[in-house]
Amino acid sequence: MKISANQTKNSLFQKIEQVRHRQxxxxxxxxxxxxxxxxxxxxxxxxxxxxxxxxxxxxxxxxxxxxxxxxxxxxxxxxxxxxxxxxxxxxxxxxxxxxxxxxxxxxxxxxxxxxxxxxxxxxxxxxxxxxxxxxxxxxxxxxxxxxxxxxxxxxxxxxxxxxxxxxxxxxxxxxxxxxxPKEVNISAHNIQPGDLVIINGELGNHGAAILIARGELALETNIESDCQPLHDLVETILKVCPDIHAMRDATRGGLATVLNEFALSSQVGIRINEESIPVREEVKGVCEILGLDPLYLANEGKLVVVVGQENAENVLSAMKSHPSGKNACIIGEVIPSPPGIVLLKTAFNAERIVDMLVGEQLPRIC
Amino acid sequence: MKISANQTKNSLFQKIEQVRHRQxxxxxxxxxxxxxxxxxxxxxxxxxxxxxxxxxxxxxxxxxxxxxxxxxxxxxxxxxxxxxxxxxxxxxxxxxxxxxxxxxxxxxxxxxxxxxxxxxxxxxxxxxxxxxxxxxxxxxxxxxxxxxxxxxxxxxxxxxxxxxxxxxxxxxxxxxxxxxPKEVNISAHNIQPGDLVIINGELGNHGAAILIARGELALETNIESDCQPLHDLVETILKVCPDIHAMRDATRGGLATVLNEFALSSQVGIRINEESIPVREEVKGVCEILGLDPLYLANEGKLVVVVGQENAENVLSAMKSHPSGKNACIIGEVIPSPPGIVLLKTAFNAERIVDMLVGEQLPRIC
The missing domain is CATH 3.30.1330.10 (PurM-like, N-terminal domain)
Structure with missing residues (x-):
């Protein structure tokens, strides 16, 4: 790179030509x-x-x-x-x-x-x-x-x-x-008793797909990640109802984590119904084999929406009209007590607490 | 975590109390x-x-x-x-x-x-x-x-x-x-022949400090990183002269890289004087031992300012009045040709090309 003082100007210009031939x-x-x-x-x-x-x-x-x-x-x-x-x-x-x-x-x-x-x-x-x-x-x-x-x-x-x-x-x-936009005010702190919780489709596909892709299990499934952008679905929702109370995508930590964050931030209880939560049979199968809970499994295209009861049907049908929300459904409701706690009504009509994830289900999921 | 259907409501509430005791x-x-x-x-x-x-x-x-x-x-x-x-x-x-x-x-x-x-x-x-x-x-x-x-x-x-x-x-x-701010328009594309290049102080301290800190050299020096925020120095400069043409901090790749980027973006030549570039003796020593060039050594608090000749003295004295610019000096000038090329006038009055860094001097410097 160095050109000593006694080299000619000519060689400097040759060098310049070389430098200029950047690819x-x-x-x-x-x-x-x-x-x-x-x-x-x-x-x-x-x-x-x-x-x-x-x-x-x-x-x-x-x-x-x-x-x-x-x-x-x-x-x-x-x-x-x-x-x-x-x-x-x-x-x-x-x-x-x-x-x-x-x-x-x-x-x-x-x-x-x-x-x-x-x-x-x-x-x-x-x-x-x-x-x-x-x-x-x-x-x-x-x-x-x-x-x-x-x-x-x-x-x-x-x-x-x-x-x-x-x-x-x-x-x-x-x-x-x-x-x-001006009229929108969505926050985990806005949730009120009586609100309903809506989700746009099946839970756990991303988490299960990653698990399978790691090849540590000798399983063959056709589970694919649900990775998708949600901005257009959100726009569709806001068009019919700007007054959405809370909204979050359920990624790492799954639905359980989002609902716990909601319950804590707004100091309300949330009760969801196990039977109404959509999970693919293949994902259930993977979870059973590995002792995982689909409520904690990661998603990359799942929207959790909390909305006043009076707007729920409107929001639900708008979601169902969108390709990213065609399996949307109401999965639970907001209750005044116990504040900060998420409860699951099981298929056997019992109630259990859905706590925040303790430990780690699946590292490097996103 | 699971509470079976036949457990009493009482035990559910006990559980709730436990969950609430989040630390x-x-x-x-x-x-x-x-x-x-x-x-x-x-x-x-x-x-x-x-x-x-x-x-x-x-x-x-x-x-x-x-x-x-x-x-x-x-x-x-x-x-x-x-x-x-x-x-x-x-x-x-x-x-x-x-x-x-x-x-x-x-x-x-x-x-x-x-x-x-x-x-x-x-x-x-x-x-x-x-x-x-x-x-x-x-x-x-x-x-x-x-x-x-x-x-x-x-x-x-x-x-x-x-x-x-x-x-x-x-x-x-x-x-x-x-x-x-509205009146400011700084860009690597704004540089014009005749502009002067100013720097706020000694080059290479960060790179040398990291090198020493790795402990692979049996050297003891008191070289410290120059890591500092430059926003206040910049504000001081803009107060006396909003019409700064180009400005960049010389981090990874050092002064040589910034000047090459400037020369390429504005299609001008830049000629700097080796003798006017401030480098600490200890940093020169480290460079000599390791065959490094201080022009390429990383900094984390060095500002390269390109300004019209008519504003240079003003900018320089504003920089010198600031703690982060007290060693500021003019190190070179912008020339019309050769476009895209940085030249160094050495202490022996020869000229050499300061190309973009080829290869890697020092990985993980920032």
């Missing part, structure tokens, strides 16, 4: 530490894999931050929603989905459940040295597809590479920004 | 997979370590997203700045700083260099099973302190735990939101 392409087959250096290899990786896939004018500026017009955000509502999630799912690819789609939909859904229109995402990856570049390409292509479907733009990002063994293949963080 | 405290000495479960252990960890340290009314809502008033954002400017970085620095603690402070200042600085006032952060952690809880407490306390200093609020977050060996101790992602 903007990754030529390595595997990720190396150089891809996280901040230098040329990293820039090529970003150009070739991220900028080309996530193609939009804000990202392609390659500034260290995206700049978003506030006036146009304000036209869409009065509050900014901001959220973040890191995705460490293992394996990276699983039936019907992968970590890339998950990293988009998971954050889109955390925005959507506030009633926000999801607008912008950041994308930060931590790569293990030795990861096949082709794997990263597949994941980025999947993110591109999911972002298009969700109508969200990836506008800024970061790339880090760690030594072999210092991370497992690939972790993705996405942070999301959306705008909440 | 909101972490009692384990080390991180377990349960701390990433979405369940009770995770909630206790979040309450005890994150919510208590980052204490603010938005975060303590514990919704899946923070909700920020758009009208009050608009009072501060016309554009939202959005940025993200993952921090994987090794070791977690190093002379005068740590990964927690770095995760705040790094993202604060990526906002600040756009001219934005940094306002809100997200915080997402990936923890390795077995990490001492005390380590996480130290890091969170450090984040709290840095966030206070930078005047920024951590308003939402995420916690994931992976198996022992699937990550190295602790990774942090922060995404940041700030607001850019």
């Amino acid at each position: 903007g392409k990754v030529r390595d087959s595997h990720i190396t530490l150089a891809h996280g250096s901040g230098g040329k290899a990293m820039r090529d990786l970003i150009d070739d894999i991220f900028v080309s896939n996530f193609d939009n004018p804000i990202l392609s500026q390659l500034e260290d931050q995206a700049s978003l017009n506030l006036a146009s955000l304000m036209q869409q509502g009065d509050r900014l929603a901001l959220t973040t999630d890191s995705y460490v799912v293992d394996p990276l690819f699983f039936p019907s989905s992968d970590i890339g789609e998950l990293a988009i939909n998971g954050t889109v859904n955390d925005l959507a459940v506030s009633g926000a229109k999801p607008l912008y995402l950041t994308c930060s990856v931590i790569l293990e040295e030795g990861l096949p570049v082709e794997t990263l390409r597949r994941v980025a292509a999947s993110m591109k597809k999911a972002a298009l479907k969700a109508g969200i733009k990836i506008v800024t990002g970061d790339t880090k590479v760690v030594h072999r063994g210092a991370a497992d293949k690939l972790f993705i963080n996405t942070a999301g920004v959306g705008v909440i | 909101g405290k972490v009692r384990d000495s080390h991180i377990t997979l349960a701390h990433g479960s979405g369940g009770k252990a995770m909630r206790d960890l979040i309450d005890d370590i994150f919510v208590s340290n980052f204490d603010n009314p938005i975060l303590s809502q514990l919704e899946d997203q923070a909700s920020l008033n758009l009208a009050s954002l608009m009072q501060q400017g016309d554009r939202l700045a959005l940025t993200t970085d993952s921090y994987v620095v090794d070791p977690l603690f190093f002379p005068s700083s740590d990964i927690g402070e770095l995760a705040i200042n790094g993202t604060v600085n990526d906002l600040a260099v756009s001219g934005a006032k940094p306002l809100y952060l997200t915080c997402s952690v990936i923890l390795e099973e077995g990490l001492p809880v005390e380590t996480l407490r130290r890091v969170a306390a450090s984040m709290k302190k840095a966030a206070l200093k930078a005047g920024i609020k951590i308003v939402t977050g995420d916690t994931k735990v992976v198996h022992r060996g699937a990550a190295d101790k602790l990774f942090i992602n922060t995404a940041g939101v700030g607001v850019i």
